[in-house]
Amino acid sequence: MRDLKHRGVSANWMGFFETLFHYVHHGRGVWSHKFFTPTRYELLQVRFPQAVFWGPSALWLLGELDQEPEALWIAIANKARPPRTLDPTTVIVRTRRLNADVIPLRPDRRPITLRVHKPERARADMLNR
DSSP: OHHHHHTTOOGGGHHHHHHHSOEEEOSTTOEEETTOOOOHHHHHHHHOTTOEEOHHHHHHHTTOOSSOOSSOEEEEETTSOOOSSSOTTOEEEEETTTTTTEEEEOGGGOSSOEEEEOHHHHHHHHHHO
């Protein structure tokens, strides 16, 4: 929705777009074409662009774990307000060094770039928890 507001498109038009252009609603402010199915990681990154995937989520996204963790593990800035509308299994940590050791990742050349901690930091954070 934020992208559309910058282009002058009202939220009232989304029902029209849904019918005419086959858009699908994925939650508050997140829409996609019906032929594109975003992953839960992409949905979270779009809704909370400053969040960083850490720990088991980061290691799975980087291909270092064989099995995807059940919970999403995200890090937010120390002073950031925690997201309220997340799955209850999501693990949220606060960190002063949120943007240190962050790498942009586009798994399988998908259109949304994910913010992920480097493998060394993800492993170290897991050991510290």
